Amino acid sequence: MLEQGARARLDPAGHQVVDVRVDRGYHPSTIVARAYVPLRLVFRREDADACSERVVFSSPHIERRLAAAGPTTIELPAQPPGEVRFTCGMGRYRGRIELVAKRAPSWLRRLRERVSRLETPLGTAFVLWICSLPLIALLAVLALDVTAAIAAAGAALIAWVAGCMWAYGRSPEPT
Numbered sequence: 001m002l003e004q005g006a007r008a009r010l011d012p013a014g015h016q017v018v019d020v021r022v023d024r025g026y027h028p029s030t031i032v033a034r035a036y037v038p039l040r041l042v043f044r045r046e047d048a049d050a051c052s053e054r055v056v057f058s059s060p061h062i063e064r065r066l067a068a069a070g071p072t073t074i075e076l077p078a079q080p081p082g083e084v085r086f087t088c089g090m091g092r093y094r095g096r097i098e099l100v101a102k103r104a105p106s107w108l109r110r111l112r113e114r115v116s117r118l119e120t121p122l123g124t125a126f127v128l129w130i131c132s133l134p135l136i137a138l139l140a141v142l143a144l145d146v147t148a149a150i151a152a153a154g155a156a157l158i159a160w161v162a163g164c165m166w167a168y169g170r171s172p173e174p175t
């Protein structure tokens with residue numbers, strides 16, 4: 001019987017949690033959880049089969065006894081994307097955890113991260129401004145007169161400085 005992968009939930013404290021019922025197998029037997037976040041599994045036995053007594057994880061290698069009554073909590077550390085398998089002692093009950101990364105960051109966030117890796121906001125703004133001068137010069141040649149080109153260059157400098165201050169100020173990652 002195919003079982004839909006169950007998503008681990010985030011509790012109010014930010015822990016990633018999933019409940020697993022043990023009754024002639026693991027329910028759910030496929031769990032989807034976030035990579036790079038610790039995962040707490042709360043097992044509850046509902047059968048007295050020898051297979052429900054013990055659970056073994058593939059990564060990291062953890063082996064635990066499950067309480068006959070009441071919950072048994074097992075904490076898995078934060079791990080990269082991939083698959084973690086868990087089985088009973090002899091491999092008859094089987095479950096798997098799919099650890100998936102959050103979706104890729106937006107281009108805006110990536111740009112901000114890249115910019116924030118450079119030295120200082122003003123230094124970065126200056127470098128970017130220098131890089132944009134040929135474009136402004138090209139615009140001056142094509143469409144504008146010299147005064148307008150100087151104004152455009154001034155506006156570009158202000159825009160770069162403002163943009164870099166924003167990128168540095170808002171970046172959550174330490175540089």
Ligand SMILES: [Cu+2]
Pocket residue numbers: 050051052088089090091092093
């Ligand atoms: Cu077994």
